Structures are given as structure tokens and as C-alpha cells.
Amino acid sequence: MIESVLYSLASIPLFAARPFLAAFLTAVLARWGVDMPFIGDSRVIIALHHSPAWFQSWGCILSLLALAAAEYWATKDPDVRGFMEDLDSWIKSGVSLLVTLALIEKEDAALIQKLQSQGLAVADLWAGVVAVGTWITAWMRRGALALIYEIDDDDDIGLASVIGWTESAFTLIGVLFLIVFPILSLVLAGLTALGLFVAQAWVRRREERRKQPCERCAAPVYPHALRCPLCRHPQAAPRAVGVFGQPRAHACEDRQAQVWQLLARKRCPDCAARLKERAVQQSCKSCGTVSFATRRELEAYADAIDARLPRTLLVCALFSAIPVVGVIPGVIYYRLNLVTAFRGYLPPLTGCLTRFYVRVLHWGLLLFQPIPLVGAVILPLMCWSTHMLYRRALKNEVQTRLAEPAVL
Ligand SMILES: [Zn+2]
Numbered sequence: 001m002i003e004s005v006l007y008s009l010a011s012i013p014l015f016a017a018r019p020f021l022a023a024f025l026t027a028v029l030a031r032w033g034v035d036m037p038f039i040g041d042s043r044v045i046i047a048l049h050h051s052p053a054w055f056q057s058w059g060c061i062l063s064l065l066a067l068a069a070a071e072y073w074a075t076k077d078p079d080v081r082g083f084m085e086d087l088d089s090w091i092k093s094g095v096s097l098l099v100t101l102a103l104i105e106k107e108d109a110a111l112i113q114k115l116q117s118q119g120l121a122v123a124d125l126w127a128g129v130v131a132v133g134t135w136i137t138a139w140m141r142r143g144a145l146a147l148i149y150e151i152d153d154d155d156d157i158g159l160a161s162v163i164g165w166t167e168s169a170f171t172l173i174g175v176l177f178l179i180v181f182p183i184l185s186l187v188l189a190g191l192t193a194l195g196l197f198v199a200q201a202w203v204r205r206r207e208e209r210r211k212q213p214c215e216r217c218a219a220p221v222y223p224h225a226l227r228c229p230l231c232r233h234p235q236a237a238p239r240a241v242g243v244f245g246q247p248r249a250h251a252c253e254d255r256q257a258q259v260w261q262l263l264a265r266k267r268c269p270d271c272a273a274r275l276k277e278r279a280v281q282q283s284c285k286s287c288g289t290v291s292f293a294t295r296r297e298l299e300a301y302a303d304a305i306d307a308r309l310p311r312t313l314l315v316c317a318l319f320s321a322i323p324v325v326g327v328i329p330g331v332i333y334y335r336l337n338l339v340t341a342f343r344g345y346l347p348p349l350t351g352c353l354t355r356f357y358v359r360v361l362h363w364g365l366l367l368f369q370p371i372p373l374v375g376a377v378i379l380p381l382m383c384w385s386t387h388m389l390y391r392r393a394l395k396n397e398v399q400t401r402l403a404e405p406a407v408l
């Protein structure tokens with residue numbers, strides 16, 4: 001009994017990171033753990049083994065495996081991840097609720113029967129506590145990771161990938177660690193929750209700290225915003241936009257170019273707040289400005305991004321002079337410079353499809369890379385083709401979505 005309680009409590013951070021992977025590992029250990037060397041006689045394993053038969057059935061284990069695989073794919077793909085964000089905490093707490101119920105149910109049947117006469121099952125209550133704990137931990141995790149996704153939402157520099165791998169490894173090692181050192185795991189789980197709390201509070205405050213008072217109404221305004229989100233007063237000297245959408249130290253030079261740069265970093269062209277949806281037209285959550293209100297606006301934007309193409313191609317050609325490893329900085333460079341500007345506005349399904357086309361094309365192209373001379377044009381070709389594929393996807397999107405006369 002105590003081991004099941006301990007396990008469910010200490011595994012909260014694991015369920016908040018990778019719920020289906022954690023559930024799959026738990027079911028596998030419940031079924032086969034007792035036959036495994038070293039961990040077979042662990043009290044936690046024996047407690048897990050007492051879970052109901054349905055939890056240890058092939059059907060349950062295989063379904064969890066399929067869900068864990070889907071989860072891995074979903075966390076890797078920025079488009080799917082963005083789509084799942086709203087459901088995130090609910091799925092995680094739901095999975096932890098079911099697993100906790102499975103772990104406690106059978107073992108504690110006698111106690112439940114005793115308590116049910118009082119109208120309350122302690123197992124249900126406990127599972128509820130674990131589910132709420134998972135919900136809160138998942139919410140804090142999202143807050144802390146917001147910084148990563150703000151910098152690298154589309155995984156352009158691979159930061160999001162590294163975080164994804166780390167979390168999967170954390171869950172895998174965490175489950176094994178929990179079996180061998182249950183008490184220590186509980187302490188570490190508490191420390192993880194505390195760390196997440198501090199991190200998310202810091203990330204949330206950081207945004208507000210960055211802002212400066214508006215020149216007219218003193219409302220907090222981003223240093224690189226063209227207007228105040230509240231009174232719409234134009235700011236005298238907005239700062240330039242950095243590669244990751246952050247304000248830079250020097251002032252911007254051209255206000256029209258600033259509009260395109262803010263949009264290219266998925267920020268509101270007026271108040272510089274982040275545009276979170278994956279859609280061409282969306283109204284800013286801070287000031288209500290609609291991105292790409294007209295088709296002409298989007299065409300002017302696409303032209304402004306196109307103007308970056310020659311220089312980016314040239315830089316890519318220079319990168320391809322570095323044998324083998326030159327591809328990596330080259331790809332990061334053209335993604336940040338061109339692709340992100342279009343990709344962030346595609347809806348999830350179109351985004352996934354385009355990403356798939358690009359991947360297939362690039363595998364083909366990279367086969368030619370080892371050939372001398374031909375290899376030199378591969379990187380610029382990758383840059384050009386990616387740019388064109390995403391540009392076309394966005395144009396198609398605009399033609400279908402902005403076709404209504406009301407918005408033309
Ligand atoms: Zn103002």
C-alpha cells in the first residue's frame with residue numbers, strides 16, 4: 001500500500017513531462033518487473049505487480065506503447081505541439097489519475113470497502129490528489145518551457161529538440177530510479193516541482209520586467225513596440241528587433257522595416273506582443289491589431305522576406321565551403337532568416353505536410369553532398385527550395401482563407 005502511494009506521488013513530475021511514456025513503463029514493470037534481475041525483489045515492483053490484470057494486459061501495454069510513440073512524435077513536431085498545448089495539463093492529469101487508480105485499486109480493496117460505508121473511497125481521493133498535483137506541475141512546466149519555445153518555437157536551432165530528448169530521458173531514468181530509491185525519488189520530485197515553480201515565476205516576470213512605460217499613458221510597453229497597446233500612442237524611439245524577437249540595444253532605423261521584422265518573429269506589428277496562434281490572420285491579445293488584415297499586406301510582407309533571399313543564398317554558399325559540418329550552421333542560418341517568417345503562420349496540418357515535403361526533398365539532396373563541386377550548391381539549393389515550399393504554402397493558405405470579399 002505505502003509503496004503504491006509513494007510511487008504515485010514521486011512519479012508526478014514524470015507524468016507531467018511524458019504521461020504516456022511513464023504509464024507504459026509503469027505497466028511494463030508491473031507485469032514483468034518481478035522477473036527482472038536486480039529490481040525483481042524491490043518492494044515497489046511487488047506493489048506494482050499487485051495492480052489489476054487489465055492494467056498488465058497486452059492490450060493495455062500495447063495501447064500505451066502506441067500512445068507513447070504518438071506522444072514522442074507530438075512533442076517533436078512544433079505544429080502538433082502548438083495544437084496540443086491547450087489540452088496538455090488535462091491529458092497529463094487524466095493519465096496520472098487512471099494509473100494511480102490502477103495501482104491502488106486492487107491492493108486496497110479492503111480499505112476502500114471499509115471507507116465506502118462513509119461514502120468516500122480513499123483510493124479515489126488519493127488519485128484525485130495525484131491528478132491535481134500533476135495538473136499543477138504540468139502547468140508550471142509549460143510556464144518554464146515558454147522561454148525555450150519563445151526563442152526556438154520551430155526548433156530552428158535545435159533547442160526544442162534537446163529539451164524533448166532530455167524530458168524523455170528524464171522520464172525513463174526517473175521510473176527506474178523510483179523503483180530502486182523510492183524515498184530519495186520523492187525528495188527529488190519535490191525539488192523538481194520547486195525548481196519548476198521558481199523557473200516559471202521567473203519566466204513570467206521576465207516579460208513584464210522588460211517593458212518600459214508608455215510615453216503618454218505610462219502603461220508597460222515592449223521596448224521594440226511601435227505603439228502603446230493601450231492608448232495606441234506611437235513610441236518615439238522603438239528599439240530594433242533581434243534574431244529571436246527580443247529587443248536589441250540600438251534603436252530601429254526604419255519603421256516600415258520594423259513592422260516586417262516584428263511579423264517575421266511572430267510578434268504583433270504594433271505592440272510587439274507574441275502572436276501565439278498558428279494562423280495567418282489573428283488578432284493580437286494585447287492590442288487587438290489583426291495580423292495581415294488584407295491580402296495586399298501579406299504580399300508586401302512576402303516581398304520583404306523575398307528580398308532577404310539573395311544575401312541568405314550567398315551566406316549559405318559560403319557555409320558550404322566548410323566540409324560536412326558547414327551544413328548545420330547553414331541550415332540554422334536560412335531557417336532563422338527566411339523560413340520562420342512564413343512557417344509560424346501556417347495552420348498545424350499545412351505546417352506538418354510542408355515540413356514532410358521539405359524533409360523528403362532534403363534527404364534526396366543530401367545524398368549528393370559528398371560529390372565534389374556538386375556538394376557546394378546543395379546548401380543553397382536546400383535554402384532556396386525550403387523558402388519556396390513555405391512561401392507557396394503560405395500563398396495557398398492566403399488564397400483559401402482570405403478569399404472572402406469582406407477581408408480583401
Ligand atoms: Zn500608452
Ligand SMILES: [Zn+2]
Pocket residue numbers: 229268269270271272273284285286287288289
Ligand atoms: Zn498588439
